[in-house]
Amino acid sequence: MSLQFGAALPARTHPAPLPYRELLEIAADIDANPAMAQLWVPDSILALPFYESTVLLAAAAARTSRVQLGVACLASLGFRHPVIVAQQWANLDALSGGRMILVACPGNATGRGAERELSLFGLSYEQKLDRFEEYVDFLRLASASADGTIDYHGKHLTVDGLTLRPGFSQRPLPIWMAGNPSATAGPGTVDRVLGRVARLSSGWMTYNVRPPVLRARRQRLAELRAELGDTAPDFPVCVFLNTNVNPDERQAFDDAAAKWAQQSTRNISAEDLRDIGAIGTPRQCADFIAALAEAGATHIVFELLSTEPRRQLGLIAEHLLPLLQ
Numbered sequence: 626m627s628l629q630f631g632a633a634l635p636a637r638t639h640p641a642p643l644p645y646r647e648l649l650e651i652a653a654d655i656d657a658n659p660a661m662a663q664l665w666v667p668d669s670i671l672a673l674p675f676y677e678s679t680v681l682l683a684a685a686a687a688r689t690s691r692v693q694l695g696v697a698c699l700a701s702l703g704f705r706h707p708v709i710v711a712q713q714w715a716n717l718d719a720l721s722g723g724r725m726i727l728v729a730c731p732g733n734a735t736g737r738g739a740e741r742e743l744s745l746f747g748l749s750y751e752q753k754l755d756r757f758e759e760y761v762d763f764l765r766l767a768s769a770s771a772d773g774t775i776d777y778h779g780k781h782l783t784v785d786g787l788t789l790r791p792g793f794s795q796r797p798l799p800i801w802m803a804g805n806p807s808a809t810a811g812p813g814t815v816d817r818v819l820g821r822v823a824r825l826s827s828g829w830m831t832y833n834v835r836p837p838v839l840r841a842r843r844q845r846l847a848e849l850r851a852e853l854g855d856t857a858p859d860f861p862v863c864v865f866l867n868t869n870v871n872p873d874e875r876q877a878f879d880d881a882a883a884k885w886a887q888q889s890t891r892n893i894s895a896e897d898l899r900d901i902g903a904i905g906t907p908r909q910c911a912d913f914i915a916a917l918a919e920a921g922a923t924h925i926v927f928e929l930l931s932t933e934p935r936r937q938l939g940l941i942a943e944h945l946l947p948l949l950q
Contacts, residue, residue, distance in 0.1 A: 628918050630946065631655075631663030632927040633697060633865070635934040636681055637888055639674035643934075648681070649688045651935050656689035660946045663726065664689065665697040665865075665926050670704060671742040672734040679713050686721040693724045697830060697865055697926060698803040700732030703753035704746045707760040707782055711767045711775075714798065715789045718768075723794030728830050728863075729761045730803040731821075756781050761800065761825045768798035801828030801861060808838050815845060823849040828861035830926075833893065833901045836916040839864065843921035863924035864917050867902035869931050870945045874905045880937075881930045902930065903945075911948035 632655050634648050655664045664685055668678035678696045685694055694717070702710065718725045731754050743750060759779045767775045773792030777784050802825060804818040819842065822829045829846060831839065843862055850860065869884075871877035881904045882895035893901070903910035914925055931937035 628914075628922065628949070629662040629924045630927065630949070631661055631665055631692070631695075631924065632929065632938060632941070633665040633667065634681065634685070635929055636666055636676045637674055638676060640887060642676070645676075645684065647935070648676070649684060651938060652685045652688050654935065654938055654942075656692050658942055658946075660942070660950060661692060663693045663695055663924070663926070665695045668696050668699050668701055668730075669732075669734070669738075669742075670701045671745065672700065672732065672736070672739040674738075679717070682717055682725075683720070686717060686724070689724075693726055694721055695726035695728055697863075698728040698730030698732075700730045700734065702729055702760055703732065703748070703755075703757035704742070705760075707763045708784065708787065710760070711764055712789055714764070715768070715773075715791060715793045718794045718798060719791040721794075725795070726799045726801065726828075727764070728801045728803055728828075729757070729764075729826065731757050758821065758825060761802070765797055765800055765825070768793040768800070769796055771796065797827075799828065800826055801830055801863065802826035803830045803832075805831045805833065806842075808835065815842065816849065819846045820849050822846060823853055823855065828863060830863040830865060832865035833867075834864060834917075835900055836913075836920040839917060839922060840920035861923050862921050863926060864922045865926045865928060866914070866917075867898060867904065867930040868910065868927040868941065868945075869902070869904045869929075869937060870907055870910045870940050872906060872944065874909065877905050880932055884930050884932050887932075898930075903927075904930070907944040907948055910945050914949060 634651055652664055655661045666678050666681045667675045669675045682694055759781050763777050763782055773789045775787040802822045804822045806815045806818045869877045869881035885895050898904055903913045927941055929937045
C-alpha cells in the first residue's frame, strides 16, 4: 500500500473560530491538490471545542469532488444514537459519491469539558465505552447490508427490519479506529487498546507517536489480528501528524509552539513536539515522515499546527509534498 496524504481542517471554535467560508476554502485547496487523498474533520460535543462534525462534513462534501472525507475521530459516538449516526453517514456517503471514512474513537479526553459531557448524558466513561463498542459493531453491519435492511440485537440497541434510504454507497463503509496507548503503557494496556482495533475495525489511526513506537505497535496489532483470523494485507495504518514546515526551522517551531499553546490540553510540552511531529525545514519533515512510513504508516494526516493554517497548507504543498513523491 503506497503512502497517502491528507489534511485536517482547522475546525476548533476556541479561542477564535475560522468562519465556515475560510474552512471551505481550505477544503477546496485540499481537493485541488492531486497529492492529497483525504480531507479530515475532528469531532466532539462538549469535551473539545470543534464545529459539529456531521455538519462540517456535509459542507465539505458539497465543496469538494475528489478527496475522501473522514472524521478523525468520532469521539462522541458513545453519546450519539446509532440509528441517527447510521442515517447521517448513509446520507453523507450517498451525497459524496462514496467518499466517506469513519474513524471511531472511544473519546477519552480529560478535563472539565469531558466531565461535563459525561454528566450531561448521564454516563460513566466505562458505560460510554461499552456503548461505543456496540455502536461500531452496529454501524459495520448496517453499512454492509446488501439491500439496506438491518436486523440487530444488542445490549443497548435492538432493531428489526430497519431500512436506510438512501443507503450507503460503500458496502461496507470503511470504519477505522483510533487507539493510542501512551509510549510508556504496559503490555496489558497496549493489548486492550489494540485488541479493540483488531476486533472492530478495518484500519488504525494513531497520533503523537515516534517511529520506533509505531513499528512495535503495528507489529503487535498484526499479531492480534492474526489471532482473530484476520490476515488481510491491506490494513491502513494512519498517523495523525502535527505539522509545521518552513524553510526557516526557527520560524516553523515558533509558529507551531504558538498554536500549541492556544489549543493543547495534553501533557506534552512544545519541545516534545519536535519528537512526535513534523516540524522544521522541508527536509527535516520529509525525513520524519519517511521514518514513519518505514515503521509501517500507510496514511499521513497533516494537522496544520500553525496560526496561519491556509498558509501552512500552501507551504506543505510547495515545499514538503514534492520531497515525499
